Amino acid sequence: MDNKFKIYIETYGCQMNLSDTEIVSRIVKNAGYELTDSLNNANVVLLNTCSVRENAERKIKERLSQIKKYKNGDSPLVVGILGCMAERLRNKILENNSIVDLAVGPDEYRKVPDLIQKAFAGEKGIAVKLSRVETYDDIEPLRKEGISAWISIMRGCDKFCTYCVVPYTRGRERSRKLALIVDEVKKLWDEGFKEVTLLGQNVNSYKCPETNSDFADLLRQCAKAVPNMRIRFITSHPQDMSDKLIETIAEHDNICKYIHLPIQSGSDRILQLMNRNYTYEHFLGRINKIRSLMPDCALSTDIIAGFPTETLEDHQATLRALEEIRFDGAYMFKYSPREHTKAYKMEDDVPEKEKIRRLNEIIDLQNRISKEINQSEHNKIHYVLAEGPSKKDKKQWSGRTDTNKVVIFKPKETTKVGEIVKVRIFDSTSATLFGEIVQ
Ligand code: SAH
Ligand code: SF4
Ligand code: F3S
Numbered sequence: 019m020d021n022k023f024k025i026y027i028e029t030y031g032c033q034m035n036l037s038d039t040e041i042v043s044r045i046v047k048n049a050g051y052e053l054t055d056s057l058n059n060a061n062v063v064l065l066n067t068c069s070v071r072e073n074a075e076r077k078i079k080e081r082l083s084q085i086k087k088y089k090n091g092d093s094p095l096v097v098g099i100l101g102c103m104a105e106r107l108r109n110k111i112l113e114n115n116s117i118v119d120l121a122v123g124p125d126e127y128r129k130v131p132d133l134i135q136k137a138f139a140g141e142k143g144i145a146v147k148l149s150r151v152e153t154y155d156d157i158e159p160l161r162k163e164g165i166s167a168w169i170s171i172m173r174g175c176d177k178f179c180t181y182c183v184v185p186y187t188r189g190r191e192r193s194r195k196l197a198l199i200v201d202e203v204k205k206l207w208d209e210g211f212k213e214v215t216l217l218g219q220n221v222n223s224y225k226c227p228e229t230n231s232d233f234a235d236l237l238r239q240c241a242k243a244v245p246n247m248r249i250r251f252i253t254s255h256p257q258d259m260s261d262k263l264i265e266t267i268a269e270h271d272n273i274c275k276y277i278h279l280p281i282q283s284g285s286d287r288i289l290q291l292m293n294r295n296y297t298y299e300h301f302l303g304r305i306n307k308i309r310s311l312m313p314d315c316a317l318s319t320d321i322i323a324g325f326p327t328e329t330l331e332d333h334q335a336t337l338r339a340l341e342e343i344r345f346d347g348a349y350m351f352k353y354s355p356r357e358h359t360k361a362y363k364m365e366d367d368v369p370e371k372e373k374i375r376r377l378n379e380i381i382d383l384q385n386r387i388s389k390e391i392n393q394s395e396h397n398k399i400h401y402v403l404a405e406g407p408s409k410k411d412k413k414q415w416s417g418r419t420d421t422n423k424v425v426i427f428k429p430k431e432t433t434k435v436g437e438i439v440k441v442r443i444f445d446s447t448s449a450t451l452f453g454e455i456v457q
Pocket of ligand 3: 030031032033034035067068069070101102183184187188
């Protein structure tokens, strides 16, 4: 089929969604649609959405009310909601004079072209079944040109942390075959990519459906197959952070020395209520193991402030944990009750003002720590993967260290995108390093 309809996709939420957008892009392209970078010349707009916190959903609702004015034009605009919010809200998203024509959950993207066609015929459509097997293995993601690529290695999540909507929006955990993932890494290298990020809600519970190989096996095979490819991965769960995995990361130079390991809280009582299945002591043990084998490994985390029943004492335990571990960075959130989750049934009893106060205290502390850690980088040498001109100042370039820190530096005339440059750090903020190229 060939048609002149243009599709514009906007992506919200986590990296899994960015990766899914590349899958959807391929599916609609194969069906004959063109993709466009602008809503202004689009016939179809698809929002790939996130439900993880109420704020995320609020943003989408605001965006829909902005899009409404485009729908009144001469040519009809089809509006679709993809992803987690479609899965969570289902029919509700199409009801009450909603401008939304189609809602498609994360496991039904193959139906998008069909539902778009029906929408042009005036029919609203929904596809939100979750699958135990869908991995889109046969669909090659339509990636933008560049040096950095995502590879989804698994879908879904079986952990059921009590605050989290992901197991309900993305269904059961399932892994892709190891051999296919390794082939994909090789192919990406041949196409000019210099860095891949292996994606999953819990990459370290990966299990190959063919060989039963675990995540450490997968990492090792990817690292060996393409020794110059930088290999990253997110997200790891503290419970599944095995010695074997840590040793594998340490053994291979091209597996990046950066681990995102969400702690969520420093209080054992709260961790238990969250169903995280580890204690602070276990978490600290994993950090110590990582640092004993890789002293320079960067670490980041996620924190939730104001979980139900969180006392000042629990909150202090979180602050103490941050002080003791000294993460390089953190993503910090205030607790947001999500329908259907276990925690939703608990009383959301930390007052909003107090949640915000605790969150700000956490942010202030972490920013201070990040700043101090970055200052200790001054005069050190890093190998930076050059990504191209920085957003703020086109004369400067940006890139990332192996430890995933953003470095701003002045390129030489000969510096190329995708090149690894040797940089000495001379300045920093809590979020950025500044460096100069050295020989
Ligand atoms: N699978 C990953 C990421 C899940 S979502 C993991 O387990 O780490 C990313 C982060 O959002 C979580 O780590 C958690 O800190 C935060 N989050 C999830 N649900 C939330 C909620 N209901 N309220 C506030 N933050 C939440
Ligand atoms: Fe959510 Fe927990 Fe699964 Fe992460 S591990 S996606 S926080 S349920
Ligand atoms: Fe959001 Fe769904 Fe990702 S809820 S964080 S887009 S898995």
